Amino acid sequence: MESVELGAPAALRNRLLLALYRADPGVLGQVRPLSLLNGDTVFEEGAVPHAVIFPEGALLSSLAAMADGRTVEVASLGQDDAVGLLSCLTSEPETCRTVVRISGPARAIPAPLLRAAADENEGLRRLLLRMVRKAAVRAEQELACGAVHDVAARLAKWLLLTCARTGETRLPLTQDDMAVILGVQRTTLNASALQMKASGALRYSRGVVQVLDPERLEAHACECYAHALRDFEPDDVARSRRFA
Template sequence: MIPRNHLLLALYRAQPGAFSTHVREVTLSYGDTVFEEGTIPRSVVFPEGALLSSLTATADGRMVEVAALGQEDAAGVLSCLTAEPETCRTVVRIGGPAKTIPAQVLKTAADADEGVRRVLLHSIRRVAARTEHELACNALHDVTSRLAKWLLLTRGRTGEDRLALTQEDMAVFLGVQRTTVNASAVTLKAAGAIKYSRGVVHVLDPARLEAFACECYAHAGADTEPGAGSRQVA
């Protein structure tokens, strides 16, 4: 079966047959901790409908998202290649299927095969570039625009129009208060872009939602489009 995860598909293409016996299917549940900060993961996790959130804590205990990982990414890649501990806590924000590969298996393949190594390094670079761009977006754009962008990206990263997200989740993603998130969600709901009730966001009209999104969506959205994994760097 062709994997939904773009990065895993690129690895299959880089070294056909090398990982099939090592891949394990798992189901991730909302709120689960995938990796703790300071640990070295035993497996690399490839979401295929789940959404993972890498979090860092502030001095007063608040959690802020520094990266969202979906079906174009994997969690634990950098630690796999460097054997150094995770710098963030990674949790499941939207439950769903995923695949895993033992970290040692992936590292051995990367050490032996330049194609595999380039695929993984390209993934790390892409996530780092997204994080850098997100810093500028957070500083320059209003919350409603950022929420619209984030919902569109989440839709692409999970492949779903129905997103199980609480206001608390969205507040962490955006680094704002729940009341601020609620005001922005009401604006998007009134425009007919989304429907929101009981911790579930339904994307009703992606085009209308995109009209609210900041310019950063055009920059970040390419990786989440269907078929993005086929634009593999050789």
């Protein structure tokens, strides 16, 4: 993780960090800018995070490990998220390993400083708790989605949301990445991706997925995509649907 220059408050891309700034402008003085690189481990399972990270173009992936060594994504985290927030508020260790899935910028606030600010500012504390609740509701929806929707529908939903979370429609992802994300075999993932490629919704080659037609891709997505859009501002939704 490399440090980069900190911009002005108006340049904040992470909506949760912007909300924190509005609740307590002093919080921005504690922010440390980062450049996250694909493959970096941000938090290890069992570690108490030293900071809360707010992606601003990077995409992070929280992974649950099985006894046989397999991993599956349990949360995808972008510019509408804060990573390590619950551990920050409780001083409890992380239950999953979090890695960088797509390189990009982020900002971090030291956990002790954010926790102290929440103790002193009731409005800020309520805001942080609402953020934690939102993450819990999203996890519940994802659990239901994984149980009842097929791989193609889940993949389409994930790709559309990733466009919104990164602000990009060109995504550096391999089929192996997407198989881990959805918790399926690579052959199963490939069959689903071919359906969307044949429809003209996307193309992929050499480790890059390009969303060509978000509306066609949305036709493949499950109903959970509509639920997830409630987490985004109108401008974020427009970006996710824009033809790049």
